[in-house]
Amino acid sequence: MRQSKYFLKTSKTVSADDVSINARLLEQGGFVQKVMAGVYDFMPLGLRVLQKIENIVREEMDKIGSEMFMPVLHPKENWEKTGRWQGLDVLFKLKSRHGSEYALGPTHEEIITPAAQSVIGSYKDLPLAVYQIQTKFRDEPRAKSGLLRGREFRMKDLYSFHATAEDLEEYYNKQAIPAYEKVYQRLGLKALLTEASGGTFSKYSHEYQVEIESGEDIIYVCGKCGTAKNKEIFEEGALCTNCGKTEWRETKACEVGNIFKLQDKYSSAFNLQYTDQDGGKKPVLMGCYGIGTSRLMGVLVERFHDDKGIIWPDASAPFKAHLLALKGAEKQAGEIYESLLKSGIEVLYDDREASAGVKFADADLIGIPYRVVVSPKTLADKAVEVKKRSAEKAEFVQIENLADFIK
Numbered sequence: 501m502r503q504s505k506y507f508l509k510t511s512k513t514v515s516a517d518d519v520s521i522n523a524r525l526l527e528q529g530g531f532v533q534k535v536m537a538g539v540y541d542f543m544p545l546g547l548r549v550l551q552k553i554e555n556i557v558r559e560e561m562d563k564i565g566s567e568m569f570m571p572v573l574h575p576k577e578n579w580e581k582t583g584r585w586q587g588l589d590v591l592f593k594l595k596s597r598h599g600s601e602y603a604l605g606p607t608h609e610e611i612i613t614p615a616a617q618s619v620i621g622s623y624k625d626l627p628l629a630v631y632q633i634q635t636k637f638r639d640e641p642r643a644k645s646g647l648l649r650g651r652e653f654r655m656k657d658l659y660s661f662h663a664t665a666e667d668l669e670e671y672y673n674k675q676a677i678p679a680y681e682k683v684y685q686r687l688g689l690k691a692l693l694t695e696a697s698g699g700t701f702s703k704y705s706h707e708y709q710v711e712i713e714s715g716e717d718i719i720y721v722c723g724k725c726g727t728a729k730n731k732e733i734f735e736e737g738a739l740c741t742n743c744g745k746t747e748w749r750e751t752k753a754c755e756v757g758n759i760f761k762l763q764d765k766y767s768s769a770f771n772l773q774y775t776d777q778d779g780g781k782k783p784v785l786m787g788c789y790g791i792g793t794s795r796l797m798g799v800l801v802e803r804f805h806d807d808k809g810i811i812w813p814d815a816s817a818p819f820k821a822h823l824l825a826l827k828g829a830e831k832q833a834g835e836i837y838e839s840l841l842k843s844g845i846e847v848l849y850d851d852r853e854a855s856a857g858v859k860f861a862d863a864d865l866i867g868i869p870y871r872v873v874v875s876p877k878t879l880a881d882k883a884v885e886v887k888k889r890s891a892e893k894a895e896f897v898q899i900e901n902l903a904d905f906i907k
C-alpha cells in the first residue's frame with residue numbers, strides 16, 4: 501500500500517478525555533478515530549489489525565464449531581423471556597416509531613437458543629457448536645479506556661449444545677480451553693486461565709486475563725503453578741485448587757475472554773429440548789464462550805509499546821514491512837516495493853514527500869515489525885537498512901536478499 505494514497509494520517513494530539521495508552525497510541529498512529537466515548541472508527545490501518553486478530557480467532561474456532569451470523573437488532577420478547585430486558589443494566593433499548601421495542605445485542609443467548617430449536621431434535625443431533633464474530637452494544641457506565649471498554653465493540657461468541665453434563669464438561673475442557681489457549685498463544689499474549697464467579701448454575705466460570713497496568717480487574721496468581729483467581733471470589737488464605745499452595749501474588753489484569761457452563765438456564769427459558777434414547781424430552785445443556793476481539797487489540801498495544809509508539813507482534817501487525825523512501829532513492833524504492841509485493845510480503849510504502857525525520861517518527865509510532873529504509877547511501881552498496889521495531893540496531897541487507905530476510 502502506497503502511504504501517499506492511503507486513508508491515513510498520524511497525529512500528535514489525542515482526545516483530551518482519554519488518557520489510556522492504547523487510545524493514545526492507536527489514535528495518534530491513525531488506527532482508530534474516536535466518534536464519541538466508547539465508539540470508534542476503525543480506519544483502514546486499524547481494520548487490518550482487527551481482521552488479523554479475528555482471523556486467528558476464526559481459524560481456531562472453526563476447529564471446534566461452525567460460523568454463523570446473527571442480527572444486532574433483537575426483539576424485546578426474547579429478552580423478556582429470560583428476564584434480562586429488566587435484569588441486564590447495560591442493555592441498549594430502542595423504541596421504533598411504530599411502537600415496537602428492540603434491544604441492541606450485547607450477547608446472543610436470546611437469539612441462538614431459539615435458533616437452535618430448528619436444528620436440534622434428538623440426542624443424535626448433539627453435541628453441536630456454533631459461533632459468530634460480531635459487533636456488540638453495551639451501555640457501559642464508564643467508557644474511558646480506549647478499546648478496552650467500548651459501548652460498541654467486537655466479540656466472538658460461541659455456543660455449545662449437549663445432551664449431558666459430562667459431554668458439556670468434556671467439550672469445555674478438551675475443546676474450548678485448548679482452542680482459547682491457541683488463540684492467545686498465536687497472538688503472543690500470556691492469558692491466565694482465571695477462576696471467576698460462575699453465574700447462576702455452576703460454581704465457576706473461567707476468565708482469560710492478561711496482566712496489564714491499566715487492567716480493571718484484580719486477580720491473584722498462584723506463585724507455584726500460575727493458576728489464577730479473580731478478586732471477587734478470592735478468599736484470603738485460600739489453597740490453590742490446582743497445587744494446594746497459598747502463595748498468591750496480586751496483580752491488575754484485563755479480561756480478554758470468558759467461558760461459562762450455562763447448563764439449562766437458556767434452554768429452559770426457550771423450551772429448547774431434545775428427545776432422548778428412551779423417547780423422553782430433556783432440556784439441552786449449553787455452554788457459552790466469548791473473546792473480546794477489539795479489546796484484544798487494545799490489550800496488545802498496552803502490552804507491546806515503548807515511548808515512541810506501538811511494537812506489533814508479527815501475527816497482529818497491519819503490515820509485515822514499512823518501506824521508507826528517502827530523498828533521492830524514490831525510483832529504486834518503488835522497484836523494491838513492487839518486488840516485495842510479488843514475493844507476497846505485506847508492505848506499507850512511505851512514498852510521501854516528507855522529511856526523513858517525519859517518516860522515521862511515523863514508522864516508530866505505527867509499529868510495523870520491519871522498517872526498511874532506502875537511501876542514496878544504502879543504494880551505493882546495493883543494499884537497504886533494515887531494523888526490527890523491537891530491536892535496538894539496524895542492519896544492512898542486500899536488496900536481492902531482502903524478501904527472504906523479511907520472510
Ligand code: ATP
Nearest residue numbers: 640648649650653655755756757758790791792795
Ligand atoms: P467486563 O467484566 O470487562 O465488563 P464482561 O464479563 O461483562 O466484561 P463478557 O460478557 O464475558 O464480558 O463478554 C465476553 C468478552 O467480551 C469479555 O471477556 C471481554 O473480552 C469482551 N468485552 C466485554 N465487554 C466489553 C466492552 N465493553 N468493550 C470491549 N470488550 C468487551
Ligand code: MG
Nearest residue numbers: 707755757758
Ligand atoms: Mg466476563
